[in-house]
Amino acid sequence: MAHSDPAPELVERFKHAFRDHPLAVTLITATTPEGPVGLTASSVSSVAVDPPAVSFSVTRATGTAGALLRADNLQIHFLAPEHVETARQFSFTGGERFTDGQGWSRDADGALQLAGSRGRLTGTIRDTLSVGGSVLVVAQIDAVEPGAAAQPLIYSDRAFHAFDAGHAAL
Numbered sequence: 001m002a003h004s005d006p007a008p009e010l011v012e013r014f015k016h017a018f019r020d021h022p023l024a025v026t027l028i029t030a031t032t033p034e035g036p037v038g039l040t041a042s043s044v045s046s047v048a049v050d051p052p053a054v055s056f057s058v059t060r061a062t063g064t065a066g067a068l069l070r071a072d073n074l075q076i077h078f079l080a081p082e083h084v085e086t087a088r089q090f091s092f093t094g095g096e097r098f099t100d101g102q103g104w105s106r107d108a109d110g111a112l113q114l115a116g117s118r119g120r121l122t123g124t125i126r127d128t129l130s131v132g133g134s135v136l137v138v139a140q141i142d143a144v145e146p147g148a149a150a151q152p153l154i155y156s157d158r159a160f161h162a163f164d165a166g167h168a169a170l
Contacts, residue, residue, distance in 0.1 A: 030071030080150035
């Protein structure tokens with residue numbers, strides 16, 4: 001089935017719908033032969049528990065995203081509000097990444113870890129699917145490391161926010 005270009009109005013309505021949909025913020029990192037790479041992502045989602053798997057998307061298969069797609073393994077760091085500036089730096093080309101002030105270190109296996117993160121998943125990319133100008137990634141998770149007890153950092157309406165757990169649960 002051939003796909004035609006969507007109407008500009010549909011594209012704008014779609015963007016607006018997700019602008020108002022709050023999403024948890026993560027950093028996805030990997031170590032490559034050229035050095036560490038990473039990007040901010042709000043598209044991480046659980047796919048399966050047996051085996052554990054997640055999905056996320058990247059907007060292109062070049063630059064940092066392309067390096068992540070070629071990496072042997074990756075880490076997904078769940079962020080807390082204290083990581084807002086780090087999330088900002090990892091969200092655009094040329095941002096400061098892996099600086100001493102951001103709290104990066106390496107675990108016993110040499111994988112990147114971020115101090116104060118709410119948790120870290122380590123995994124391997126199992127499948128990708130190109131969709132328009134984006135790539136949907138499925139990664140099998142090999143290790144889960146619990147992290148700091150903190151509220152999640154969320155992204156909504158083009159801004160980072162601290163999750164407010166003070167509201168009554170429904």
